[in-house]
Amino acid sequence: MDKIYYITLLLDFYGELLTCKQKSVMSRYYFDDCSLNEIAEEHSITRQAVQDMIKRTEKLLKQYEDKLLLVDKYLKRREYVEGLLTELDSLIEKGNSELVNIKDLVKNIPD
């Protein structure tokens, strides 16, 4: 899996467990595409300190994932539901129109 996508998922699931500063640095770096220098300036710290914080925070996020497996479970569930939607599509194509509504309900299963 693409590293940036994976970190984004980790941030989605575990971001609330980070400190305000960790959240801000990670979000500027991964979501807003800011450079290390820009983030360093914003927080009045060195470029090296930003780089260290990003590395440490990534490690922390991965430790949470090792313990709780939220990203892993989410991806497995999503793959399973996609298989189910494909199955529903093939039955709808064969003329089982009652399944159109069911498909919508499956699509909207909350995460």
Place this chain on the structure above:
Amino acid sequence: MDKIYYITLLLDFYGELLTCKQKSVMSRYYFDDCSLNEIAEEHSITRQAVQDMIKRTEKLLKQYEDKLLLVDKYLKRREYVEGLLTELDSLIEKGNSELVNIKDLVKNIPD
């Protein structure tokens, strides 16, 4: 919701974030139905220390839930899927037998 059931869910979702000792005390108290005195003896600490640890750990679990909402999301998803299964049952009863297989797939959506 019943308090014991709620704590059990919190332990299911966040147990891996506790220390070994916290996990052990909570599991003896909530799953194995041990008394405070029995747990105190097992861990060579006072009854009061056990009680304090249970209270602190419950608070910690609730803090995780306030941040990550895993139990809340799980219960909402389960309720939604139960509604979907009821919908499927009513279509199956009306004679849409292709849905029996779909119902099984929906039942087995991973958590």
